[in-house]
Amino acid sequence: MLILWCVLTGIRLGWAQSGVDMGGFGYSGTGGAVDAGNAAGLVGSLNPGIVGGGEAVPGAILVKITGEVQCVACTLEEMGLEETPGDLYQFSQENTHMVIKVTKAAPDMAWEMVERHKLFLSPGEDPSQLQRLLSESKAGKRVEVTGGVAPDAGILIPLTVKVK
Numbered sequence: 001m002l003i004l005w006c007v008l009t010g011i012r013l014g015w016a017q018s019g020v021d022m023g024g025f026g027y028s029g030t031g032g033a034v035d036a037g038n039a040a041g042l043v044g045s046l047n048p049g050i051v052g053g054g055e056a057v058p059g060a061i062l063v064k065i066t067g068e069v070q071c072v073a074c075t076l077e078e079m080g081l082e083e084t085p086g087d088l089y090q091f092s093q094e095n096t097h098m099v100i101k102v103t104k105a106a107p108d109m110a111w112e113m114v115e116r117h118k119l120f121l122s123p124g125e126d127p128s129q130l131q132r133l134l135s136e137s138k139a140g141k142r143v144e145v146t147g148g149v150a151p152d153a154g155i156l157i158p159l160t161v162k163v164k
Contacts, residue, residue, distance in 0.1 A: 057122070057155055060148035063111055066104040069137045074099055076117060085117040091156060093121040093130065098137055113151040124148070124157045136163040 067089075075097045076082045076090045087101050105111030123130045124147065137143060144162040149155070 057148060057150045057153065057157060059152050060150045060155075060157065061110040061113065062146075063149050064106045064144070064146040065102050065111065066142070066144045067100040067102040069139055069141045069143060070099040070101055071139050072098045072137055088117065089114075090118045091121050091133075092118065093134065096134055098134075100137075100143060110149070114149055115151065116154045119149070119154055119156040122155050122157045124159050126159070129158045129161045132163065133158050133161045136161075 067087075070088060071079070073096070075092075076085050076088060076099060079088075079099060081088055087103070088099050089102055091098050091100060102111070121130055121133070129147075133143065133145065142164045144164075145156070145158050145160070147159040148157040150157075
């Protein structure tokens with residue numbers, strides 16, 4: 001994680017001198033500065049380019065979240081927790097919803113930028129990862145998702161998914 005942070009900080013400093021507005025740590029401004037895909041390509045840990053629905057998602061930040069599925073086919077509203085969700089996050093795709101209690105996120109700084117507790121799931125370059133998340137998740141199961149999150153848009157693009 002420290003290496004990723006150093007790489008992103010170094011890139012940000014370089015682009016800061018070129019006048020690109022990054023809007024915050026890890027964000028890609030209109031000039032196309034750091035995004036999760038670029039960062040992943042630089043450190044060689046993931047497929048380069050975070051793409052959701054066939055297009056690059058501006059402002060996507062690479063994160064890894066671990067959590068426990070609280071319920072499938074439910075929403076924060078149905079649980080009565082829409083106003084005070086705490087560590088609970090609703091992941092949705094079309095008419096499919098699930099609520100996950102996030103127990104760990106890395107980098108913390110990137111996940112803290114996610115103010116919304118309702119994230120829309122978007123397929124990445126490998127749509128099977130999103131399908132795995134949706135089909136294998138059951139209440140009580142642990143999930144680990146590495147992907148791009150666009151805090152401003154409320155989008156999560158799963159790149160790798162493990163359900164235990």
